[in-house]
Amino acid sequence: MKSSVITFPGSNCDRDMDVALTKFGFKNKMVWHNDQELPKSDLIVLPGGFSYGDYLRCGSMASKSKIMNSVINFAKSGGLVMGICNGFQILVESGLVPGVLLRNKYLQFICKNIHVKVDNKENTFFKNLDKKVLEFHIAHNEGNYFCTNDQLKEIEDNNQIAIYYCDQNGNTDDQINPNGSIKNIAGILNKEKNVLGMMPHPERMIDQSLSGEDGSIFFKNLLNNIK
């Protein structure tokens, strides 16, 4: 299976993502933001980081870069696209997934392990996953997911909420919401379920001795689903 990771000026999780994808069997290529064409890929990943220094709004400049036209066309034709952290911010700014990511509610940069509940398995990213709660890592300043009431109704009706922040038992109380996101939303899908944006970093959880392996579970499952 072939994947491509897009590097924007200021991306800093692109190589981590490359390591993770390669570890689990993807043939990965790195693609520069100024390129026009994507290599033949089964999966495109927009990595985390601080593209364009988070100027104007996080992800806003990167969403207008040259390669994004190809990414948008790839997504519109049904290709799998995943945006992690800053990649999620780029996805919302490009309009591929609904909503926006605001400054964290308590104005703190949050860097810690969290748990997410996977409720929605009717998509390629989480289908057949045998764990309901995963431990991932978050590191962001603008991860407070927000959308209008109309959009919220639409994404709920279309079953677009991919993962929720929860405790280790899967409870999605307000108290464990790290950043103020509506409904504890940590990741959402587009209507067609081929584009996933999420704040947590699965690529940081792929080594038993360093971090735990819930990221490994995610990537192995993803590869099996794409095969």
Add this chain to the structure above:
Amino acid sequence: MKVSAVITLKKDVLDPQGKVIHETLDGMGFNSVNEVRQGKYFEIDVKENDPKKAKDLVEDMCKKLLANLVIENYKIIETQ
């Protein structure tokens, strides 16, 4: 021609920065503040001498990049 645009957060969008500024003003003795909302101001010098055209151009920029219309409103405030 210079065109200025102001981007503000929509009414029902939480503005934690504005809230902290409000609290700080309160602490400084400015007790008559009802609310603070933080926004952005742009001064754009465009290669266009027709005020209407210049305004339209900046309005297009606001829609496509400068503002995120899910959470923000924009207003062109002056041309000179």
